[in-house]
Amino acid sequence: MRIFSIVAAIAVAAALYFAIVDRGALLALLGQDAPAQTGDDSPEAAAQDTVPSSDLVKVVVQRSVAQAIETAVSLRGETRAARVVDVKSETSAIVISDPLRKGENVEKGQILCRLDESTRGAALAQAKAQLEEARARAPEAQARLDQAIAQLAEARINQNASSKLSEGGFASTTRVANAEANVATALASVESARAGVQAAQAGIESAQANVATAEKELERLLIRAPFAGLLESDTAELGTLLQPGDLCATVIQLNPIKLVAFVPETEVERVKIGAQARATLATGQDNVTGQVTFLSRAADEMTRTFLVEIEVANTDMNISDGQTAEILVAGAGAKAHLLPQSALTLNDDGVLGIRSIDENAIVGFHPVKLLRDTPEGVWLTGLADSVDVIVLGQEYVIAGVRVAPTYRDLVQ
Numbered sequence: 001m002r003i004f005s006i007v008a009a010i011a012v013a014a015a016l017y018f019a020i021v022d023r024g025a026l027l028a029l030l031g032q033d034a035p036a037q038t039g040d041d042s043p044e045a046a047a048q049d050t051v052p053s054s055d056l057v058k059v060v061v062q063r064s065v066a067q068a069i070e071t072a073v074s075l076r077g078e079t080r081a082a083r084v085v086d087v088k089s090e091t092s093a094i095v096i097s098d099p100l101r102k103g104e105n106v107e108k109g110q111i112l113c114r115l116d117e118s119t120r121g122a123a124l125a126q127a128k129a130q131l132e133e134a135r136a137r138a139p140e141a142q143a144r145l146d147q148a149i150a151q152l153a154e155a156r157i158n159q160n161a162s163s164k165l166s167e168g169g170f171a172s173t174t175r176v177a178n179a180e181a182n183v184a185t186a187l188a189s190v191e192s193a194r195a196g197v198q199a200a201q202a203g204i205e206s207a208q209a210n211v212a213t214a215e216k217e218l219e220r221l222l223i224r225a226p227f228a229g230l231l232e233s234d235t236a237e238l239g240t241l242l243q244p245g246d247l248c249a250t251v252i253q254l255n256p257i258k259l260v261a262f263v264p265e266t267e268v269e270r271v272k273i274g275a276q277a278r279a280t281l282a283t284g285q286d287n288v289t290g291q292v293t294f295l296s297r298a299a300d301e302m303t304r305t306f307l308v309e310i311e312v313a314n315t316d317m318n319i320s321d322g323q324t325a326e327i328l329v330a331g332a333g334a335k336a337h338l339l340p341q342s343a344l345t346l347n348d349d350g351v352l353g354i355r356s357i358d359e360n361a362i363v364g365f366h367p368v369k370l371l372r373d374t375p376e377g378v379w380l381t382g383l384a385d386s387v388d389v390i391v392l393g394q395e396y397v398i399a400g401v402r403v404a405p406t407y408r409d410l411v412q
Helices: 002-020 023-029 043-050 120-168 173-219
Strands: 057-065 067-088 111-114 222-224 229-231 247-264 276-281 288-295 305-312 324-339 352-357 363-367 369-374 377-381 386-392 403-408
Touching: 057 324, 057 352, 067 305, 067 369, 111 247, 120 173, 247 288, 247 324, 276 305, 305 324, 324 369, 324 386, 386 403
Parallel strands: 057 403
Antiparallel strands: 057 386, 067 247, 067 324, 111 222, 229 247, 247 305, 276 288, 276 324, 288 305, 324 377, 352 363, 352 386, 369 377
8 A cells, every 4th residue: 555655646746747847748748739939938928828718817898988077076065144143232222122033034224123212312402503503603703804804904004104104204113113013913813813713613523523423323223134134033122221232133144045165175176266066955955056156265274175155046045054065066077987886996006996908808907086976887087088897807807917808788
């Protein structure tokens, strides 16, 4: 038995030697010719040429042709009221109007809170009376100025006459001195009269300011809606004492409404002002459309994203403030391939791509960029217009090997 085992081992070793090391001699012994040598001496070519077709890895291939599609930037954001204003009191007074309840629609200029007038009406009447009094003093001051100017003219005439007579020896120097003194007195009277006119004018302007202040104080007693919108809170209750800065009501504007989101820095160049956008709300409402009205040019320091705002019509008020929204912002058209998601694979470096074959059934790897994921498949860019993609078996082959493909049709 020991001798038989040794003989069997020697026979097996000899067979392996001829099969691996000296295959030509084995074929000659069996009466077959050795395989002819090809012109390509590379190890890969030799390996490919020596593999029988029946030993090639079988894969399923799909011929894909690029199609023109509209690319869109997918964002996640929320709805936001176009305007939110806390309407506050500018004066101190008691509310004398019945409150409006939250949820009511208000028009621009509508009175939200009416405050007690108290003595403000009397203050306005007093200011108006002071204005009339100041205006009445103005003509009197002007008359005094006119009289002083006339006296100055008379004094200068007398001075001129005295000077002429003194030169001819017909008037004394005392008379000339008196005439000059009268001119100086008249000049002082003119200056005083002018100061009186200016004081009267200042009194008028001061009285006018007091009237305007009193009128403005009365206007502050009527707190009005700054724009048409919706009450987000009840207005101040009847009898409430409002101090300057106290809240009367909160008004929001929901038509139009805004969609607010943040664009990653890798996608910001694809978003343009005026671009069309479409959103689906968390409630399932998917007919929300609008236009991009604002794109920030300064990135958030923490997230490196850019704020984008989209204006949406909301005439029926079906969209509320603060709803979550899935947003698609339209971008420029591009050519892409629609392929099964299972066709995607990774190379040794972890790069996402697909494996394809050329006309000689040699496998190649192509990096791709994922544009959109749909129920029908994924849209990919980065490929030629026409490519034969391995959709089944791509995980069992590598670039550079030859395969046995089986084609399947796909209606795109």
